[in-house]
Amino acid sequence: MIVAVTGIILIFFVIGHLLGNLQIFIGPDWINGYSQHLRDLGPLLWLIRIFLLATVVIHIYVTIQLAIENRRARPERYIDKSYVKATFASRHMVMSGLIVLAFIVYHLAHFTVRVTDPRFGLLKADPLGHYDVYSMMVYGFQNYYVSGFYILGLFLLALHLSHGSSSFFQSLGLNDKKLTPRLALGGRIFAWLIFIGYTSIPVAVLFGLVKPTQQL
Amino acid sequence: MNFLLRIWRQPNAKLRGKLVDYEVRDISPNTSFLEMLDILNETLVTGGTEPIAFDSDCREGICGTCSLTINGEPHGPDHPGAVCELYMRKFRDGATITVEPFRVGSFPLLKDLVVDRRALDRIVQAGGFISARAGSAPEANSILIPKYDADLAMEAAACIGCGACAAACPNGSAMLFTAAKVSHLSFLPQGHPERESRVLRMVSVMDAEGFGSCTNTYECEAVCPAEISASFIAKLNREYARAAVQRGAGE
Numbered sequence: 132m133i134v135a136v137t138g139i140i141l142i143f144f145v146i147g148h149l150l151g152n153l154q155i156f157i158g159p160d161w162i163n164g165y166s167q168h169l170r171d172l173g174p175l176l177w178l179i180r181i182f183l184l185a186t187v188v189i190h191i192y193v194t195i196q197l198a199i200e201n202r203r204a205r206p207e208r209y210i211d212k213s214y215v216k217a218t219f220a221s222r223h224m225v226m227s228g229l230i231v232l233a234f235i236v237y238h239l240a241h242f243t244v245r246v247t248d249p250r251f252g253l254l255k256a257d258p259l260g261h262y263d264v265y266s267m268m269v270y271g272f273q274n275y276y277v278s279g280f281y282i283l284g285l286f287l288l289a290l291h292l293s294h295g296s297s298s299f300f301q302s303l304g305l306n307d308k309k310l311t312p313r314l315a316l317g318g319r320i321f322a323w324l325i326f327i328g329y330t331s332i333p334v335a336v337l338f339g340l341v342k343p344t345q346q347l
Numbered sequence: 348m349n350f351l352l353r354i355w356r357q358p359n360a361k362l363r364g365k366l367v368d369y370e371v372r373d374i375s376p377n378t379s380f381l382e383m384l385d386i387l388n389e390t391l392v393t394g395g396t397e398p399i400a401f402d403s404d405c406r407e408g409i410c411g412t413c414s415l416t417i418n419g420e421p422h423g424p425d426h427p428g429a430v431c432e433l434y435m436r437k438f439r440d441g442a443t444i445t446v447e448p449f450r451v452g453s454f455p456l457l458k459d460l461v462v463d464r465r466a467l468d469r470i471v472q473a474g475g476f477i478s479a480r481a482g483s484a485p486e487a488n489s490i491l492i493p494k495y496d497a498d499l500a501m502e503a504a505a506c507i508g509c510g511a512c513a514a515a516c517p518n519g520s521a522m523l524f525t526a527a528k529v530s531h532l533s534f535l536p537q538g539h540p541e542r543e544s545r546v547l548r549m550v551s552v553m554d555a556e557g558f559g560s561c562t563n564t565y566e567c568e569a570v571c572p573a574e575i576s577a578s579f580i581a582k583l584n585r586e587y588a589r590a591a592v593q594r595g596a597g598e
Contacts, residue, residue, distance in 0.1 A: 132588070197560050204519030204559030206452045210355075210366060211445040213419035215426065215515075216569035222517050224562065298563040301577070304585030308578040311565075 134197070135299035137190035142296055144183055145288070149328045152268075156335070159257060159265035159344045167261040191232065198225045220294040227291040234284030241271060253347050266343040272336035282330050289326035293319045348374045348435055351443040352387070354399055360456055366445065376436035380423060381406060381413060383435055400459040406431040408572060411507030414514070415460055416447040421511035421570045429509060429572040449514035453521070453557045464510045466556040467524055471508075473552035474545035475528045477537050496534045503531035505573040512567035512575075518559030523567035525553050526583035527575045533586055543590035543598075550587055 151169075154162040169176055214222070237247070245251045250270055257263045272278045297318025300306045306314055335341045349372045357364025371387050378386070381403050388398035404412035413430040417423035423433040438444060446460065454462040504527075512523035529546050532538030538545070561580055568577040 132584070197562075201518035201520070201559035201562070204452050204557060205450055207450050207456075209416065209419060209447055209450050211419040211447065214517075214564075214566055215420060217517060217564035217566040221562065221564040294563070301563045301581050302561075302584060304581045304583075304588060306578060306581050308576045311578055311581075 132302055133193050134190060135302035137186045137193075138295050138299050140186045141183075141190065142292070145292070145325060149325060152332060153328060155265060155268060155332055155341060159263070160259060162268075163257050163259065163261040163264050166264040170262075187232075187235075191228070194225065194228065218294065220290045221298070224291060224294060227287040230287045231284060231291055234280070234287070237280065238284070241277070242267065250347055255345060257344065263345060266345050268332065269336050269341055269343040270347070272333040275337070278333035278337055281333050285326050285329045288329075289322045292322035292325060296321050348376055348438070348440045350374065350383075350435070350438065350441070352446060353443065354446045354460070355448055356399070356459055357456060358397075359458060364456070364459075366447075374435050376434070378435045379406070379431060380415070380417070380433040380435065381431050400457075400461045402461050403431060408432045409507060411509035411572075414449045414462060414464070414509060414511070416449060416514060418445050419447075421449060421514040422509075422572055426570055427572050427574045429507070432572070449510055451510070451513045451519040451521075451558070453513070453519070454510060462510075464508075466558070467508055467510055467521065469556060470521065470525055470549050470552050471528060473548040474541060475532065475549065476541075477532060478540050479537070490536050492535060500531050500534035503527045503534070503575065503579055506531070506571075506575050507573050509572060511570045511572065513558060515566045515570040516559065516561075517564055517566065518562055520559040520561050520567075521553055521556075522558075522561040522580050522583065523571065523575055523577060525549050526577075526579040529586055530579045530582045533582075542586070543593055546583065546586040546590045547594065550583075 151165055152162075154165050172179075220227070241247045245267075248271060251267050254263045254266055254270075257265070272281070295318075297311075297314040300314050301311065332341075349370070352369045352371060353366045354369060355364055356367045369387055369391075371383060374383055374386065381401070384399060384401060391398050402412050402414050404410045406413075408429045408431055411429070414421075415423070415430045417430065417433070420426075422428060422430050423437070425433045425437050448454075448456055448460045448462050449464075451462075453466040454464050456462050506524060506527035508524065510521070510524065513519055513521040516522075529549055532545065533542050563577075563580075565577045568575060
């Protein structure tokens with residue numbers, strides 16, 4: 132239940148973050164203004180960050196505990212095991228989750244703390260005096276390895292959500308026999324929409340559809 | 348039909364087990380899986396070898412005693428149905444078939460393919476009962492039950508307690524079993540006096556027995572011979588939350 136509730140909070144963050152990021156397609160002024168707006172929140176922004184961090188920590192701590200208990204529940208493994216209904220995603224939530232965690236750490240170092248790419252320090256403010264998030268994202272994603280790792284990270288996030296975004300209904304007891312298969316399908320569609328939404332940004336940059344507004 | 352069987356042999360809980368190969372020949376396609384094992388055991392006994400120990404009782408799919416994992420699936424490939432309802436015509440001629448016991452930590456292995464499933468009985472003892480007035484039978488129509496609730500209770504009551512749900516679960520969780528037992532009684536007014544204590548005690552005994560937790564993979568409902576739906580687990584979660592809130596509020 133704790134996993135379900137923290138998971139829902141994180142799903143809302145994933146949706147909100149996607150909507151924020153997609154503003155790159157509207158233009159540099161939009162996304163730069165949006166990020167300035169977030170920074171202007173000041174202490175409130177830090178409150179949100181701490182809340183999200185606590186949510187992530189609880190989500191992971193509880194699931195790791197569960198995973199250890201669950202492994203203990205079957206001390207002798209099957210030699211031959213085949214699954215009838217359990218999906219790959221549902222059986223590998225810990226693995227996909229931990230890789231997503233590694234991705235998040237890199238992502239924060241890359242775009243939030245900005246320590247992995249020295250070029251980001253050279254970026255000048257945009258004409259409106261905001262930090263040029265737009266060009267930062269474009270320069271960031273022009274590197275094939277960086278974009279590749281983002282797409283991999285998002286693929287695993289989508290895999291994680293394809294189970295997680297419908298599974299929490301069951302944990303909270305909010306479904307029945309008829310609703311479960313529909314929610315499962317809806318969860319999978321939702322997860323892959325998230326994947327398409329997020330990856331559209333590095334893909335657009337790699338194809339040169341989105342260009343930086345300033346030269347370094 | 349001919350088959351190559353790879354069967355788990357383990358003399359007792361302490362010694363290590365291993366898969367042993369056996370060949371069976373000229374098996375009728377209409378032989379049940381358990382009959383095929385009987386035929387194999389007869390040849391083993393004639394040859395002076397210890398026969399393969401496996402559980403079975405009614406052999407008509409209602410007792411929940413047979414408990415084999417065949418090619419990695421509890422009760423074999425013919426779902427829904429218990430192993431006793433599985434026929435050799437389900438397999439290709441000449442197929443290699445792996446037979447293992449139900450592997451769950453809470454079901455300690457006794458011998459070969461026989462495991463001790465009394466952990467499930469202890470879950471039922473914790474709350475799978477109702478308080479009934481002893482004495483003459485009450486008037487049949489004095490307790491009204493909506494048809495829908497009666498149907499759901501009946502569906503949950505179909506559980507034969509074989510433990511395939513826990514055997515199939517990637518986490519070795521007995522949630523489907525416990526959910527069926529809790530739901531069955533909580534849908535009916537006769538089960539209401541112990542409604543809160545039942546779910547809290549049965550879940551706590553289930554955890555204490557060392558079963559894993561549910562991660563909603565629904566593998567349990569796929570192998571259940573009684574077709575118990577995993578939506579009863581959602582019902583169990585609701586019942587548990589409701590009881591925990593009431594208990595927390597001091598009722």
